[in-house]
Amino acid sequence: MRDPATPTTAAAAHAARAASWRAGMKAGVPYAIAGSALSISFGVLAREAGFSAVAAIVMSAIVFAGSAQFTVVSIIAAGGGFGAAVSAAALMNSRFLPMGIALGPSLAGGRWSRAAQGQTVVDASWAMANQGEGRFDRWFLFGATSVQYVSWVGGTVIGALGGSVIGDPDRLGLDAVYPAFFLALLVSELRDRRSRGVALAGSVIALALVPIAPAGVPVLAASAAAIIGLRPGPEPAAVLPVTDGAEDGR
Structure with a gap:
């Protein structure tokens, strides 16, 4: 008879996934802090470019990609058309193609399930979840992205609604966050x-x-x-x- 105190295989697997999720959340906190500063800057700049507060917040919630969002805002602010802005943003996000190819074998489920899981890919999470030799810890990835998503959308809310109080993002040094963020990712890889x-x-x-x-x-x-x-x-x-x-x- 099995000892009731002995965890089943399913319970052990669940515990391992939960541990990976928590580890990912912990590892994602520094990037979430940096991302919140960057998203505050995005919220302010989006309003200055003519976006409504709701439009800026919804864009962060759906797109969740700093390079693409800043590209759209800069093109719109310079007088470019919507089509040109969307095309440029798509090109900026093209880096996710090879990242997704590498991650795909580590995702579980059918085609649509893997596609849904793939939406959690962001630069920092993908890099930290990489275990080498083509293997990724997907639950670590999910945990790391979850805290970054909350901070990204939350920072946009602050910037979009409180832009008049914050003023020029460059004055606070927020313009330096983005290049420093990607430099840290590069060094770690x-x-x-x-x-x-x-x-x-x-x-x-x-x-x-x-x-x-x-x-x-x-x-x-x-x-x-x-x-x-x-x-x-x-x-x-x-x-x-x-x-x-x-x-x-x-």
């Missing part, structure tokens, strides 16, 4: 020679295209380096057993 090679290749591609290509195109082209980095590495050399000489006839 430079674990080995392949990672450094992919980062260098992507940087060279993007820097070469920035002066001549439309906004978003450099990101799309640089993502090709990430796809190349998904190729499996060389198989490790087989380790032959050591014998004492008698076993191989010597």
